[in-house]
Amino acid sequence: MKLAILSRSPKCYSSMRLQEAAQNRGHDVQVLDTIKFAIDLKRGAPDLFYRQKQIEDYDAVLPRIGASITYYGTAVVRQFQEMDVFCANTAHGINNSRDKLRSLQLLSRHHIGIPQTTFVHNKKDVLPAIERVGGAPVVIKLIEGTQGIGVLLAETVKQAEAIIELLQAQKQNVLIQKFVAESKGRDIRAFVVGDRVVAAMRRVAQGQEFRSNVHRGGIAEPVELPQEYIDTAVRATQIMGLQVAGVDMLEGKTGPQIMEVNSSPGLEGIETCTGLDVAGAVIEYIAAQVDFPEIDVRQRLTVSKGYGVSEIYIPEGSRFVGRTIQETRLYEHDINVLTLYRGNKVIPNPKPQRELEPNDKLLCFGKLEAMRGMVPAKTRRRRQPDIASLPEDAVSVADVESVD
């Protein structure tokens, strides 16, 4: 395959290793500087130039977009996507993960451990917010920090208030987060490729420091992850819309607590620590996907007018409870069940004979109007005329437009 690695630093460890891994496997690979692209737009023909030359036919792109050029970098990735080039991470996924608030918002509705977090604007709301996450000591975070810069631990409520006031006066948005003390300055980095964790390490903060980032002096050790940590890392990556990611988790009392998902995870620390060929795993994954790429369903489905994806919630007491998917006869209303969510379980393509339980959620594809008919009156602006013919008690949570 012909692969472009988008990176501002061709000589850094990660770029060199990825390039080498691709070459060793017989691929044609180039590291291209993300900001040297020009994006051309005209009717029916999205185009890209690299150093004033029209780019050739690439089969795949591996974006390594640094935080300082997120806007430009994701614009270039999006252009490749629109030109039907397979991108190992999409612009949408990169944008989701870059913002700590946005990523926690996306994760929060799923059964995935995250440290309790609040986001407030008004001074009056600060104190109650700190109390809600368990009081001091409390973690305060900038939304787009990296390498531990922008993460603080306030020992007292007074300190926390002062720090927040100062940061907000500097027009910074801050998150207030529960301090997961039992993690004891340690965190887990899981390197996810597709639906697998290909390597994992534990980073341990040194001395008085509570941040375990390698840039803050944290020391890495290889770790054998329990299944729960593997599942959590893979699901978080999928929820973000990423395929290659570094997932950072605290080891909480109740299991893994995700702090962030990195869309351009570094290779040096994890390869040195584990001795594993992470670069090779990334390249092999991309080569396999190029032959059989996954499609961004949301983008393609909206093209078929009137059809889309929606979630149907089965509340306690619903007459769907105890029925099989076949017996719900959703398919007669032009609705197909793609996935069943049950607690923290995800069941893709559930069998028609599967019986439904209270609090199940069905991810469906079908006629939006029919699914909209399932929203109860109080959450719907106006009733659809065909409501009578539809199951009354199923609740549609969101259609494709509003799912991020």
Ligand SMILES: Nc1ncnc2c1ncn2[C@@H]1O[C@H](COP(=O)(O)OP(=O)(O)O)[C@@H](O)[C@H]1O
């Ligand atoms: N809520 C928390 N409780 C305990 N430790 C935390 C918490 N949040 C962050 N940390 C520590 O601080 C480090 C940096 O936080 P993180 O959110 O990953 O920011 P960055 O993007 O700067 O790496 C983490 O690796 C972890 O060791």
Ligand SMILES: [Mg+2]
């Ligand atoms: Mg981190």
